[in-house]
Amino acid sequence: MDFVMSFLQERWFIIVAAIVVLFLVVRIVKTVVKWVIVLAVLAGLYFYGASYKDQLLDLGSVVSANVKNQAVSAFSNEMKDAQYKQNSDGTFTVTTKSLKLDGNPGSNEVKVTFMNQSFTMKLDDALNALIEQAKKNAKL
Structure with a gap:
């Protein structure tokens, strides 16, 4: 309608x-x-x-x-500042200056919040790289 x-x-x-x-x-x-x-x-x-x-x-x-392309571009620019957090319910959260990823380990999708808009994306090489970099940043 x-x-x-x-x-x-x-x-x-x-x-x-x-x-x-x-x-x-x-x-x-x-x-x-x-x-x-x-x-x-x-x-x-x-x-x-x-x-x-x-x-x-x-x-x-x-x-x-x-919007998804802009989010992926922001991922690559903000990887060095990414922060990884393991939540008590088993999920994880990755945050940077302009975006936030929420997901379950082993899942092939994550919830992306970018520019106050949330959407679901399938994990690809760029998102996996961001998550791995955030894990490395958390260990430092």
Whole structure:
């Protein structure tokens, strides 16, 4: 339902144009053709709005990927200052100046908090390197 509100807020001019066209058709055309045109305009508006939902989903995945890439970049820049903490419940926490990793040993996913946003990432070489560096920093 959120995509409907986004569509209405960002594409209101299309809806206004459709209403004007419908109003003109209803006032000018006095036959069955009028209702065919009205249905065609409404169907076009419906399908245009339905494709807008897919555009929002694509935009969301692009933004998510961008934030994850920025987080990985921050990992590599802040590795030397990473701090490792073993929690009492068996989980671990790695913190740097701008991010925080929470995970379970042996799991292939960690919860990343970056720029006050939390998301889950699969462990890769960069994340494993950050965790290992944080462990080394904790031993020093």
